[in-house]
Amino acid sequence: MDTNEISFENLPKAVAHLVKEIAEIKLLIQNVQVYESKEKSIPIGIEQASRLIGKAKPTIYALVRQRKIPCYKYGKKLYFFEEELLEWISKGKKKTIQEIESEVLKYNDNQKK
Structure with a gap:
């Protein structure tokens, strides 16, 4: 038109x-x-996973054995997904002092009610 x-x-x-x-x-x-x-969603190998999360291959193997890191095994090879590794890293975030203090204040406020 x-x-x-x-x-x-x-x-x-x-x-x-x-x-x-x-x-x-x-x-x-x-x-x-x-x-x-x-x-x-293309799987990556242990070499790429090692570079992505900044850990040595033996450390990754230990994390896999302890079932602390998301992975997939097909035959004798380990596979990882980048998104899952990045999400795994973000779940291990350490809270700042300000975040802890604000949680304590919220908790105290809730206990007073």
């Missing part, structure tokens, strides 16, 4: 055209997001 043709009489046709175009754009964006999420 040509933008020069838009007038009050053909406004419904122009809106219908825009709705169709938006639906096509949404479909393209959804396809790109699905492709990107599939791309991110």
